[in-house]
Amino acid sequence: MSRQNQGNCDHQKLISETDTPSLHEDANTDSGDWFADMFADFEPQNTTDGSYRGTMAKIKATELHYQAVFEQKLVEANTNLKRERIRVTIKQTGNSLQLRATLPLKPGDNSVGKQKKQYDLSLGIPANLEGLKTAIEESYELGKLIARHTFQWNEKYLGIKSREKQEIKTIGELLDTFEEKYYQTRQKTITSQNTFANYLSVIKRNFPLTHLATKENIEAIINSVQGNKKNELIAVTSVLIKTFNLGFQLDVKRDHVTPAYREIPDDEKIISAFHMFEKFALSRKNTNISDEIDTWEMWRWVYGMLATFGLRPRELFVEPDINWWMSTQNIDHTWKVNKNTKTGYREVIPFVPEWIELFDLRNSKPLNILERKVEKIASVQNINWMRRDISRWFRKVGIQFQPYDLRHACAIRAHLQGIPIKAAADNLGHTVDEHTKTYQRWFGIENRKKAFGEVISQRSLIELQKNEILALRMENETLRLEVEKLKLLENV
Known part of the structure; x- marks a missing residue:
């Protein structure tokens, strides 16, 4: 075979390989194929507690995982391009992807002694997985032009079209x-x-x-x-x-906001408010409002759980593990929070164990109503409606505080009980910093009086015990001396 024929064969082979569908078809598949398995094995550490710092920690972990997947896909794309003898590579520069290829000199490029030069082409492609799909498609298109020696510098490859595409949207x-x-x-x-x-x-x-x-x-x-x-x-x-990727950052400053004062209910108010549900139900006994007749017991149960465990309201509605709650193996009466909630899975210990019996929280009737309601949840919007329904029921029965105040009350109670801060924070599902801010912010004068009273009482008890111990020691010493005297008299 002549050298010319060999060259023609190689050229036809390269064109044929460039037209092979494998990677090109992958690039044109539905976006879901690219993103479906991205987070399949990803479980970010549940550091978030609803605070800005906690939320940002989880967002950062997710972003790092995404970037790692993107970088892996970029390497795979370039490996496939090289394997299929496409004379183009994809590179990332900042937030954009560029195509790198050796091309005829660009118009106006006066490089001496050269007919070709390596260029990085900016086509306005963002550096994300969706953009990578586009970059692969463009690599194939450019690769064909290079293989067929038909590449020409036009508005697209000069970057004019990509600049025109950056119109501002509403x-x-x-x-x-x-x-x-x-x-x-x-x-x-x-x-x-x-x-x-x-x-x-x-x-x-x-x-x-x-x-x-x-x-x-x-x-x-x-x-x-x-x-x-x-x-x-x-x-x-x-x-x-x-x-x-709108290309700008905001030049605005966050306002410093001091939370409005709120009085956190003490245990007496919490217990009293629990009974307001039944009073409301009795006052509405002759009405035809079926929702109020059928569900007040469930909302009273919700109230009792929030008060006893300090849960976030949605932690009762997202796939509640009712079987575990009612299980005879649950000897510590813990509530299991589902992994799909704000801070992930945790097992919560009751802050006031005696309220489980007082509020009849293991009664199957309200739990059956809860189970029926949860079965109807089809979207996150349904959960939000149920969360708002709690506040609505508080107002309906005449409770003067908010559902979240019961959570704050648990944080304060834990401090007064002497529970270590880390243990209390973990039980509530937030950081130690957030826990400290919560009970410091809403501690109030009455709770300070309690805390001081308990400390002073404990100190008084300790001082009394010390005095009793000192008196006993003196009495022992007196008796020891008496014994010594008796021994001496016996020996005389």
Whole structure:
């Protein structure tokens, strides 16, 4: 075979290999195939406790995992390109992906003595898994042009088209694909679905959907409000900006917000409020409101569980392990919080064990109602409705404090009981810092009096015991001397 024919064969072979469907078809498969198994074996450490620091720790762990998967996919893509003899590689530069290839000199490039040169082509492709799919497709297209010697510098490869594509979208246009983009880098769990639903709600409530998503427009809305609302908008819009890689950061500062004073109920008030459910039910006995007739006992049970265990309300509704709660093997009367809740799985010990019997928390009737309600949960929205129903029932029966105050009461009670801070914090499912802030913030004068009274009482008891011990020692010494005297007299 002549050298020319050999060259033609090699050229045809390369074109044929470039047209092979394996990797190219992979790049065109549905996005779900790329993301479905990304978090299959990923279990971030449950450091989050609902605080900003805890939430950011979990987000950071998820981002690191995503980046590791992305880097692995990038290596695999380049390996496949090399194996299939595509003369293009994909590289990451900052938040973008570029195609690297040896090409004819770019117009205006006056490199002396060269006809070809290695270039990095920026096509406006983001450095994420979705962008990597696009980069693979573009690598095949460019590889064909190189193999066929038909490459030409056009607007696309000069970067003109990619710059033109960066038109500014409206808030509404971003929201059309927000959920899809959001879950490209996150696990889809009950917790993350609830978080996303909150983000979406905040944006729709506060931003005109027809406004362009510019730095100026977003900052103007944020600076038009104050306090917790401003801080919430900063957090939510930061997620939106990062998700769509909008190319700017917010120059706004969070407001320092001092929480309004709230009086945490003592044990006497908590027990008294428990009985208000039955009083309400009796006062409504002749009504036809079936929901109130059938479910008040379940909501009273919910109240008792929150008071006894210091649970977050949703920790009773997300796949509750009722079998374990009622099991004869559950000798310590612990409640198992499902792994799909805010801070993951934990087994909670009752802060007031005697309330389990007092509030009849192992009664099967309210648990059967709970089980029927939980079976109907089809989305995170249903859980949010149940959570809001607790507050509604508090108001309905006349309770003057909030459901979360029962959780704060457990944190304070643990401190007064002398339970080590780490043990109490773990039981409540938050960090030691958050636990300390909770009981310090809501401790109140009455609880301080109790704490001082108990310490003083303990000190008084210790002092009394010391005096008793000293008196006994003196009495023993006196008796010892008497014995010695008697011995001497006997010897005389």
